[in-house]
Amino acid sequence: MSPGDGSDLDAVTTSGTAAEPSTAAALGVFGRYLTLWVALAIVVGVALGQWLPAIPDTLSRYEYANVSVPVAILIWAMIFPMMVQIDFGSIVGVRREPRGLVVTTVVNWLIKPFTMFAIAWFFLLVVFSPFIEEALAREYLAGAILLGAAPCTAMVFVWSLLVRGDPAYTLVQVSLNDLIMLVAFAPIVVFLLGVSDIAVPWDTVALSVVLYIVIPLAAGYTTRLWLLRRKGSVWFDDVFMKRIGVVTPTGLILTLVLLFAFQGEVILDNPFHIVLIAVPLTIQTVLIFAVAYRWMHVWKIRHAVAAPGALIGASNFFELAVAAAIALFGLQSGAALATVVGVLVEVPLMLALVRYANRTRHQFPNTPATRPRPAT
Amino acid sequence: MSDAAVTPPQLTASARALLAGRPVHVRPSRRHGCCGGAAAVPVAEPGAPELLDGVERFEVSGTVVYVDPGVVGADGSWTIDTDGFARWRRLVVLGVDLVAG
Numbered sequence: 001m002s003p004g005d006g007s008d009l010d011a012v013t014t015s016g017t018a019a020e021p022s023t024a025a026a027l028g029v030f031g032r033y034l035t036l037w038v039a040l041a042i043v044v045g046v047a048l049g050q051w052l053p054a055i056p057d058t059l060s061r062y063e064y065a066n067v068s069v070p071v072a073i074l075i076w077a078m079i080f081p082m083m084v085q086i087d088f089g090s091i092v093g094v095r096r097e098p099r100g101l102v103v104t105t106v107v108n109w110l111i112k113p114f115t116m117f118a119i120a121w122f123f124l125l126v127v128f129s130p131f132i133e134e135a136l137a138r139e140y141l142a143g144a145i146l147l148g149a150a151p152c153t154a155m156v157f158v159w160s161l162l163v164r165g166d167p168a169y170t171l172v173q174v175s176l177n178d179l180i181m182l183v184a185f186a187p188i189v190v191f192l193l194g195v196s197d198i199a200v201p202w203d204t205v206a207l208s209v210v211l212y213i214v215i216p217l218a219a220g221y222t223t224r225l226w227l228l229r230r231k232g233s234v235w236f237d238d239v240f241m242k243r244i245g246v247v248t249p250t251g252l253i254l255t256l257v258l259l260f261a262f263q264g265e266v267i268l269d270n271p272f273h274i275v276l277i278a279v280p281l282t283i284q285t286v287l288i289f290a291v292a293y294r295w296m297h298v299w300k301i302r303h304a305v306a307a308p309g310a311l312i313g314a315s316n317f318f319e320l321a322v323a324a325a326i327a328l329f330g331l332q333s334g335a336a337l338a339t340v341v342g343v344l345v346e347v348p349l350m351l352a353l354v355r356y357a358n359r360t361r362h363q364f365p366n367t368p369a370t371r372p373r374p375a376t
Numbered sequence: 377m378s379d380a381a382v383t384p385p386q387l388t389a390s391a392r393a394l395l396a397g398r399p400v401h402v403r404p405s406r407r408h409g410c411c412g413g414a415a416a417v418p419v420a421e422p423g424a425p426e427l428l429d430g431v432e433r434f435e436v437s438g439t440v441v442y443v444d445p446g447v448v449g450a451d452g453s454w455t456i457d458t459d460g461f462a463r464w465r466r467l468v469v470l471g472v473d474l475v476a477g
Contacts, residue, residue, distance in 0.1 A: 025476035031412025078410075085407050092460030093468060155409040157417065161474040167417045168459070168468050233421060234403065241406045249412050319410055346411055 020358055023351065026161050030249045034347040038340065041253050045260025046267055056261040060331075067211065071258065071326055076216055077251030078319040081244045082154045083220025086178050090171040097169045100296065100305035104173055107292040107313040108151040109184055116148025116284045117141075117192045123280040131276060136334045140277050142198050143338025146324045147281065149188045151177050152315035155350075156308060159315065162354045163361075165308030173312055181317075182213060189324070200328050208327035212320060248319070255322065256340060262331040277341040282349060289314035289353050296364070303364035307357040315350055318343045382443050383452065384434035385469075390458040391420075392439055394465055399424045399440035400456060402447055404475055415474045418447050420456050420467040447472055 024032060049056055062069040094101060124137040124144070132140070152159075153174055160170040186209045193200050227236050260267065267274075292313045296306035321339040329335040385402070387395075401423055404416030425431055430445040441456070454471035 021474075021476060026415060027409075027413035029412075031409060034411050081408060082410055089464075089466055090459075092464045092466055096459060096468075153410070154407065155411050155413070157407040157415040157474065158409040158411075158413040161415040161476060164473060167472070167474045168470060170474070171417060233405070233419075234425065237403075237405045241408065245406075245408045245414060248408060248410055252410075317410065343411070 020164070021161050023162060023354075026158050027347070031158065031347060035344055037249075037253055038256060038344045041256035042260045042267065042340075045257040046264045048257065049261035049264035050268075056258065059258065060262075067207075067327070068331070071255070071331065072211065074251050074255040074258065075212055075319070075323040075326070078248050078255060079212060079216040079323065080220055081248045082317075082319065083216045084224050084244065085154070085241065086175055086217075086220065086224075087171060088175050088179070088221065090168075091175045091179065093168055093172040094176065096172070097166070097301075097305050099299055100169055100301050100309045101173060101176060103292055103295050103299065103301070104309040104312050105176065105180070107288060107295070107310075108177060109180055109188075111291060112151065112284075112288050112313055113145070113148040113188045113192060115287060116280075117145055117195070119284045119287070120144035120148075120280040121196065123283075124277070128276045128279075132270075132273060136270075136273075138196060138198055139329065139334025140273070140338040141196050142193060142329060142333075143321070143325050143335035143342075144277075144280060144284075145189060145192045145196065146321040146328075146335065147316045147318070147339055147342045148284070149185050149192070150181070150317035150320040150324075152312050153178055153181070153317050155315050155346075156312045159311040159350060159354060160308035162351075163307035163311065163357045164304060165311075166302075166304040169305045170308050173309065177312065178217070181320075182217070185209060185213065185320075185324075204328055208324050211327065212323040252319065252343070256343075259322075259326070259331050259336055259340065263337055266332065266334065266337060273337070274341055274344070277338050278345050281338075281342055282345055285314045285345075285349050286353070293357070300365055303357075303361045303366060306364055307361075310357070311350065311353060314353060315346065316342055318346065382432045382447070383454070384436050385441055385443075386453070386455045387436050387439055387441070388455065388457040390465070391456045391467060392437060394458050394467060395422055395439055397439070398422045399442060400467065401425045401442045401444070402456070402469055402472075403444035404446045413476075415476060416446065417474060418469040418472040420469050422467070446475060 059070045120141050124140050156170060156174060186205050190205050227240055289310045293306060293310035296309060325335040325339045400420050402420045405419040406414055406416050408414045425442050432443040434441045457468050457470055458465045459468045460466055
């Protein structure tokens with residue numbers, strides 16, 4: 001057996017840097033204060049809807065096949081930059097850390113959507129029933145279901161950085177998640193909405209999947225291949241990705257402003273609902289992290305895989321959830337509001353989990369279980 | 377970038393076979409988060425960089441390796457290997473950290 005031929009697996013040490021990366025540097029100003037920007041978007045949107053109703057009224061007139069064109073453009077602006085950076089080629093590394101991939105994939109697709117449904121149903125329709133009327137609670141439940149079926153595909157790179165995760169594993173897990181999402185998102189959503197007695201026609205779900213997953217993914221992949229061939233990978237990363245980086249946050253905030261311009265009455269009538277919706281979403285995030293993290297601990301998976309793997313499950317692909325909520329239930333729906341509450345609590349909650357993961361690093365093996373023995 | 381000096385990587389036999397005598401360029405590749413922030417993933421690609429400013433150059437077992445500034449953690453034991461099989465084989469960098477993008 002020759003050294004480094006891929007069959008001789010040996011444990012070697014990880015990289016030499018011991019310091020935790022800076023949260024400020026990793027998240028940037030937008031990410032660090034995301035909760036504040038979302039709160040401001042809510043205020044601006046509600047104010048716009050109340051004092052300048054002509055703006056949302058005018059925008060709502062631009063529809064094609066029951067799809068709001070301004071909203072579709074904003075959603076594509078949010079999602080396309082996330083899709084263009086997916087490196088599907090990294091899927092070939094799927095055999096390198098199979099146990100970590102098994103845990104995260106099972107948690108993401110076989111556990112997370114169903115615990116989200118159960119927890120959200122219990123709180124929104126049982127515990128909080130004195131405070132939320134049933135029809136509205138079911139709309140919030142629908143939003144929670146959409147969040148539960150859309151695992152994180154981009155933010156995980158930042159979470160992985162903050163816990164000193166393994167970059168190669170993170171790349172593989174993200175591309176695997178995106179491939180599964182293409183086929184699993186719609187069936188899971190339709191099934192859980194059906195269980196919740198929320199009728200959504202299959203063709204509407206299919207249309208939202210085509211509009212907000214298939215089209216941006218195909219456009220992103222094609223653009224990526226074209227630019228890599230034409231301009232090279234260094235230009236793609238150093239110039240194109242830098243320029244496009246601002247598009248997603250801008251699209252997200254503008255979408256939220258528009259959404260809350262239509263949601264004004266709901267928010268003004270029930271401001272406390274935001275807190276109520278946040279309760280099951282927070283419990284779900286912590287639970288899913290705990291399940292994946294402790295499972296990896298039992299399997300003695302190294303921390304550089306366990307921590308980002310658990311964070312992938314805990315975090316959500318908000319842009320997709322917001323887009324699907326708007327497409328399926330409309331801008332004024334409770335479902336759309338629930339998905340936005342997910343964005344509102346995301347960063348503080350995930351940073352708390354990052355801190356916990358860093359504090360418990362010593363409980364995990366710190367050397368890789370399988371690493372090809374380097375050639376001499 | 378780490379203050380420590382970059383050390384030469386180790387190349388596995390399969391990485392050397394894939395490169396077939398070509399140089400390899402290790403650099404950070406930017407990924408954006410959906411809620412803001414960015415991280416750079418270390419990648420290895422066949423070929424030499426166009427600009428050599430600040431780039432470390434090593435020769436490892438007859439293969440020239442260029443390492444960009446900003447590749448953090450390349451001051452310890454790190455490896456360039458391959459993943460995949462047959463024509464779907466690609467280079468992968470092991471033992472180097474993600475860095476803020």
